[in-house]
Amino acid sequence: MSGKSGLSGTSGASGTSGPSDTSASVPRTPRALASLRERLRDAFWCAPTAGLVGAFALWLALSELDTWIVAYLQKEGAYEELGDLLTFAGDARTIVTTVSSAMMTFIGVVFSISLVAVQMASGQLTPRVVRIFVRSRINKLTLTVFLATFAFSLLALTSYEGGPEPDPRRVTSAPLFQSLVTLGLVGLSLLLFVAYVSSALRLMQVGPVLDHIARESLRALGRQPEGVVDEPSLGPVTAQVAHLERAGVLRSVAVARLVRAARRHGVVLRLVPRTGDFLVPGTPVLAVHGGTAPPRHALRRTVSVGVERALFQDPAFGLRQLSDIALRALSSSVNDPTTAVQCLDRIVEYLAVAVRLPLAPLHHRDRRGHVRLVQHVPGWTDLVDLAFEEIRWCAAASPQVTRRMLAGLDDLLLLAPEERRRPLLRHRALLVEAVERTVPEGAGRAFALRPDRQGIG
Incomplete structure (x- = not known):
């Protein structure tokens, strides 16, 4: 069923542990009608x-x-x-x-x-x-x-x-x-x-399509509430809520309704899958901390499941689209490295914004400031892997793409704080190794490994 998901509460282990409110920031809760606007x-x-x-x-x-x-x-x-x-x-x-x-x-x-x-x-x-x-x-x-x-x-x-x-x-x-x-x-x-x-x-x-995807992705990234780096202890899982309807992609969750349901029943809910994951009937979709699961009617229409991912609460979907276009451009049937370079331009633009964000689990609070819903999001390493891993496998034989990727990685290394440089350095080293294996001539390797923001120009 597109747009809805049935949920069923299942009791778990006993024991309670109230949520801790020691986090330094209070992320805003998305508006209740935002999901409806996106569906329209x-x-x-x-x-x-x-x-x-x-x-x-x-x-x-x-x-x-x-x-x-x-x-x-x-x-x-x-x-x-x-x-x-x-x-x-x-x-x-x-x-x-x-x-x-x-x-x-x-x-x-x-x-x-x-x-x-x-x-x-x-x-x-x-x-x-x-x-x-x-x-x-x-x-x-x-x-x-x-x-x-x-x-x-x-x-x-x-x-x-x-x-x-x-x-x-x-x-x-x-x-x-x-x-x-x-x-x-x-x-x-x-x-x-x-x-x-x-x-x-x-x-x-190609250009206007990539620009549209990038702008939508950056807007989705900007709408995402600020995560909490120092995650408070939620205590043991006391119950789970299973997905009962047909299989589908988790498109979005009604944050405001889940926060209200958790507040009324005095529990903390944790979204088990990430937005964009494929849900199979019978698998858990919500974990309950600190009490019993809310009744099924309280969780009705809180999880939106469809046949395809959406950007509304899934900013990584924009990177997925850019990566798909680059991979198709690098395929032997298309062989269009210039399009792949244009995709890398937008990927670097996206990561240059994401590198300054916490990218930590979202802790949605009620009006009194108590954590009621925890939502995991892709971390910095996840985004970097999504952006470069598949493209790197296909780009070793294209000097235009390798030069642009190296320039993009170098730009991101200048912007990234020390704790976020490791995945960038790893992909840079792997790209150099791939080029050295693929290009036997020394002059060719030196040319392919020279950073260039235009690829070859």
């Missing part, structure tokens, strides 16, 4: 559906307004003005009819182009770039306006009365405002079409 951004149908409902509501309001104007002019005896209004409405009827008949064909052509662009991007880069199209605001807005224009034009046609020259004394409706709004929607659709084509073309370019 992943839902492509939401905005178009809202647009159709809005088009129907707007038509009802304007239909009443047009009827009121006709009744008012008839009451005042302004038949000449009413005749001019009917003439304009009759002229606009031709345009509205054309719009209603051509709009669906236009929508089909436009989104056929978009599907081709998505297919090309996913084939050349990684299938995970499809989520960029799904979450794109301009794509959703374009489809929403297109469908709203089509629906509104059909509804407006029902307001036109028959006959080429309706009698101003007997007519009951002259869709003046409905015609104007239809023409306005057509103009807006044309402007959005230009913006949409530009967005589709950017999706087919």
Whole structure:
């Protein structure tokens, strides 16, 4: 089941130990509606559906307004003005009819182009770039306006009365405002079409896609609460909560609800898997410290499980996407080291920000400052391994990539504090060994091991 997870409490060993509050910092708890907002951004149908409902509501309001104007002019005896209004409405009827008949064909052509662009991007880069199209605001807005224009034009046609020259004394409706709004929607659709084509073309370019992934990853990294380096003792595990629904990827957790449930039952909850892990039914998802597990209804809708990872509470997913694109670029079928260098540019940018963060387990607290939920996150070594390990295995034969990777590692070594230099030095040494094994000539090895931020240039 996507978006939900069933949880079942299982009692464990007896004995309690209250949480310690000796940590130096109090990380903020993510907002309760943040997860819902992210799910709505992943839902492509939401905005178009809202647009159709809005088009129907707007038509009802304007239909009443047009009827009121006709009744008012008839009451005042302004038949000449009413005749001019009917003439304009009759002229606009031709345009509205054309719009209603051509709009669906236009929508089909436009989104056929978009599907081709998505297919090309996913084939050349990684299938995970499809989520960029799904979450794109301009794509959703374009489809929403297109469908709203089509629906509104059909509804407006029902307001036109028959006959080429309706009698101003007997007519009951002259869709003046409905015609104007239809023409306005057509103009807006044309402007959005230009913006949409530009967005589709950017999706087919490597640079904009990598920039989008990097910006989203850095935003997710910035939203992450500050971790606690000196982890307080939680005491023994007294119960466990198992995952009962179908298997899936842990996308996010409702932190605020879990904190409330833990506070009400006087326990500390610890998330066993990390965000992005694959959950199998029956495996533990929450460990309970200091008491019995909260009842199942208290934990309902607190764990979101889906078919694919999400960046909302999983900043490492951005590194995974960048690494995937680099690996595909270095494959023998693609052989595009320049794309791999561009990925390394963004990877180094990401790690340059992460190197200054604690990257320690998150301790979410209630209003009184007591730890109620512990959430483990990838550490610095995990991020460095994810960023360089797989790429290093494929890059030894490409001097452009090895030179860029060495320059990136050297830049990170300048930024990293002493306690975080070890994984960087390890990857640098392994890269040098890989190049020495792969390149037999001394001059070639010296060239491949010369740091260069542009690779070769």
